[in-house]
Amino acid sequence: MYYLDLLVNGLINGCMYALMAMGLTMVYGLLRILHIAHAVIFTLGAFTGVVVANETGSLWIAFPAAILVSVIAGILVYRVIYQPLLKHPPFVALIASLGVLLILEDGFRIIFGENGISFRHNPYFLNTMDFLGIRLNQTQVALVITTIVLLGVLYIFLERTRIGVGWRATEANPRMAISFGVNVLTVRYINFAIGSAIAGIAGVLVALLNNFVEPSFGAVVSYKALAIIVLGGLGSTRGALIASLLLGVAESFGTIALGDYLDRDAIAALVLIVILMIRPQGLGAKAAA
Numbered sequence: 001m002y003y004l005d006l007l008v009n010g011l012i013n014g015c016m017y018a019l020m021a022m023g024l025t026m027v028y029g030l031l032r033i034l035h036i037a038h039a040v041i042f043t044l045g046a047f048t049g050v051v052v053a054n055e056t057g058s059l060w061i062a063f064p065a066a067i068l069v070s071v072i073a074g075i076l077v078y079r080v081i082y083q084p085l086l087k088h089p090p091f092v093a094l095i096a097s098l099g100v101l102l103i104l105e106d107g108f109r110i111i112f113g114e115n116g117i118s119f120r121h122n123p124y125f126l127n128t129m130d131f132l133g134i135r136l137n138q139t140q141v142a143l144v145i146t147t148i149v150l151l152g153v154l155y156i157f158l159e160r161t162r163i164g165v166g167w168r169a170t171e172a173n174p175r176m177a178i179s180f181g182v183n184v185l186t187v188r189y190i191n192f193a194i195g196s197a198i199a200g201i202a203g204v205l206v207a208l209l210n211n212f213v214e215p216s217f218g219a220v221v222s223y224k225a226l227a228i229i230v231l232g233g234l235g236s237t238r239g240a241l242i243a244s245l246l247l248g249v250a251e252s253f254g255t256i257a258l259g260d261y262l263d264r265d266a267i268a269a270l271v272l273i274v275i276l277m278i279r280p281q282g283l284g285a286k287a288a289a
Contacts, residue, residue, distance in 0.1 A: 005134050006252045012140050014248025015147035016209070018241050019202035021225040021232075022154075023074075023195030025240040028229060029171050030191050031086070033093045037077050037100040038199060038225070039218030044104070045070040045200030046207040046217055047112060054120045059204075066200040074196025075189060083188075101222065108215035116214025119207070139208040146205060150198060151241065158237075163190060224265070227272045232283050239283045246283070247271060 020042060027035040045066040053062035081100060085093045128137045158164035163186075169177040170187045178184055207213040228247060232239030247268055254267035262270065275283070 003253075006256065007249060008131070008134050008136070010249035010252030011245060012136075012144060012248070013251060014245035015144050016202070016206060017224060017228055017248055018147055018151070018244035019143075019198055019205070020220065021228040021240045021244055022151075022237070023199045024225050025229045025232065025237055026191055026195045028234055029237070030167070030188060031082065031093075032090055033082060034090075034097070034226065035077075035195075036094065036097040036222055036226075037081070037104075038074075038195070039222040040101050040104040040108075041070050041074050041077070041196050041218075042199040042203045042206075043108060043213065043215070043218035044073055045203030046213040047108065047117070047203075048200070049204030050117055050119055050207055050213050054117075057121065059208075063201065063204055066204045067197045068200075070196045070200030070203070071193045074192045074199070078188060078192040101218075105215050105218075112215065114215065116212055116217070118212040122208060122211050139205065143205050143209065146201065150201070154194070154198075154237070157194075163187070167191065224268060227268060231272050231275055233281055236283075242283045246275075 023038045023041070024035050027033055027038070048069045049059075049062040049066040052065040053059055056062070077097075077100060081096050082093050085096060128135050129141065130136075131141075158168060166177060166182040167187050167190070169180065169182055170184050174184055177187075203213075203217075207217070224247075228243045229240050231247070232241070232243035250271045251264050251267050254262070254271070255264055258267055258270075
């Protein structure tokens, strides 16, 4: 039962990482840009959700508000920051993205304070249920269900819709996609809108899980999610999902075996190094012929 508890909690953390990493993976797959500013979109969604929930007393209003604000912010980052820099080498957009991250984190500190804010009322953090003899709170259950639903909807969108086909064509060969009539600009806006919406949802869920949000709340996105997309094979959505779950489980069991020597983040780094030594192209990429 003890090991089952570790496995379940590892998979829950893996679902959290998957939601965090998905937007990064989508943007890199389409633009080959490491979207570091995704971290502050995640944090912005969390702050919006907490503020709206505290003012209205309703998560049914908080989640749509967080999604809306995150989508607008994500699209603005693309339009104002990335689009003018696409003709330059990718590291230029990376530096600009890092600047956005630092500026907005300081902005959050000015507006919300260094210590952040908490939910005034968060029954989902306290209410628990039994799953195979394991005690889980309602937010953990909601996190897993949300991850499964969002990834399923995203898969159907990419595989079964005309826009999704155009999206995949743009990832594979933008010039060819344009020649077949795909509006690449529209695809990019949709990419950022969906990725930012997922970040906003993830932000509120993780805020509920921790019962607070603070200015560097998205720090985990800026380094652990980057590790996940590298581990999954840059740009591979399937690989990012596998890497997220693997990392969550590895951290959960690793803290028991190596907790006296390494903290959770160091264990994640160790897992990344070991797997990339065995499979340098990542888990989701195909090996070179």
